[in-house]
Amino acid sequence: MLLQNKVGIILGVANANSIAWGCATNAHKEGAKLVLSYLDDRIRPRVVPLAETINADFLELDVTNKNSFKEFFKFIKEKYGQIDFIIHSIAFANKEDLRGKYVNTSRDSFSLALNISAFSLVEVAKYAPDIMKSGGSITTMSYLGAEKVVESYNVMGVAKAALEASVRYLARDLGEHNIRVNAISAGPINTLAARGIGGFSKVLDIVKEKAPLKRNISIDDVGKTACFLASDYSAGITGEIIHVDAGFNIIVL
Numbered sequence: 001m002l003l004q005n006k007v008g009i010i011l012g013v014a015n016a017n018s019i020a021w022g023c024a025t026n027a028h029k030e031g032a033k034l035v036l037s038y039l040d041d042r043i044r045p046r047v048v049p050l051a052e053t054i055n056a057d058f059l060e061l062d063v064t065n066k067n068s069f070k071e072f073f074k075f076i077k078e079k080y081g082q083i084d085f086i087i088h089s090i091a092f093a094n095k096e097d098l099r100g101k102y103v104n105t106s107r108d109s110f111s112l113a114l115n116i117s118a119f120s121l122v123e124v125a126k127y128a129p130d131i132m133k134s135g136g137s138i139t140t141m142s143y144l145g146a147e148k149v150v151e152s153y154n155v156m157g158v159a160k161a162a163l164e165a166s167v168r169y170l171a172r173d174l175g176e177h178n179i180r181v182n183a184i185s186a187g188p189i190n191t192l193a194a195r196g197i198g199g200f201s202k203v204l205d206i207v208k209e210k211a212p213l214k215r216n217i218s219i220d221d222v223g224k225t226a227c228f229l230a231s232d233y234s235a236g237i238t239g240e241i242i243h244v245d246a247g248f249n250i251i252v253l
């Protein structure tokens with residue numbers, strides 16, 4: 001098994017459709033012991049039964065709250081001491097900013113989206129060396145809207161561009177600790193977060209028609225690549241953005 005004897009943290013489970021859950025089920029199958037994070041009490045009742053099916057610990061983490069971060073990593077340090085991988089699968093922007101024109105984004109909306117969706121990875125990386133003394137792997141989730149203009153993706157595209165640049169800078173900073181930092185650029189998947197994006201179902205149809213593999217991807221596709229990135233099989237890969245999108249990103253016409 002790819003992740004036998006490894007302990008991992010998976011941040012951002014909201015429900016059984018979450019990309020984080022696709023990562024969790026696959027990492028569990030590959031033998032990892034897991035800790036899952038969920039945002040708040042509203043989401044907890046959906047996450048607890050899921051966590052129980054894979055014998056995972058679960059803990060609240062609101063990335064806008066410094067104390068929440070502190071408490072989360074204190075728990076990890078006290079219970080596990082050292083861990084092997086972290087999968088960061090968290091993003092947020094106000095619904096009204098995920099339609100219409102990017103030019104209308106307010107200063108507050110911009111800060112909120114960048115704070116939750118990109119800076120949270122930087123904050124995670126600050127805690128990593130202390131709980132990954134033998135090295136480790138951090139993986140985050142991005143989208144094509146970081147590289148190209150995707151209708152309605154707007155401020156989230158800018159947040160993902162910051163996230164992808166952060167992956168490269170963090171990979172350089174944490175490389176001396178033998179901690180690798182990578183991103184998966186996932187194709188569109190029908191999740192809670194995605195449903196907030198204007199015209200999202202149209203994007204699913206376009207990908208299915210144009211992608212080389214003639215299909216959309218699943219949380220299982222992403223979860224399997226996330227396991228590879230968490231495992232020793234990717235020991236030589238860091239600072240990389242891997243597209244798991246049925247090949248859609250290579251198509252122009």
Ligand SMILES: NC(=O)c1ccc[n+]([C@@H]2O[C@H](COP(=O)([O-])OP(=O)(O)OC[C@H]3O[C@@H](n4cnc5c(N)ncnc54)[C@H](O)[C@@H]3O)[C@@H](O)[C@H]2O)c1
Pocket residue numbers: 011012013014015017018019020038039043061062063064088089090091092116141142143144185186187188189190191192193194
């Ligand atoms: N679904 C897609 O089409 C798609 C494609 C590419 C990348 N992604 C990325 O994958 C990641 C996971 O999204 P998803 O599609 O699984 O949707 P999701 O709604 O299941 O997951 C998003 C998670 O972010 C969490 N979150 C939001 N604000 C938070 C905060 N302040 N503190 C802690 N957690 C917070 C939510 O609770 C939720 O668990 C996101 O980064 C998203 O941008 C999604």
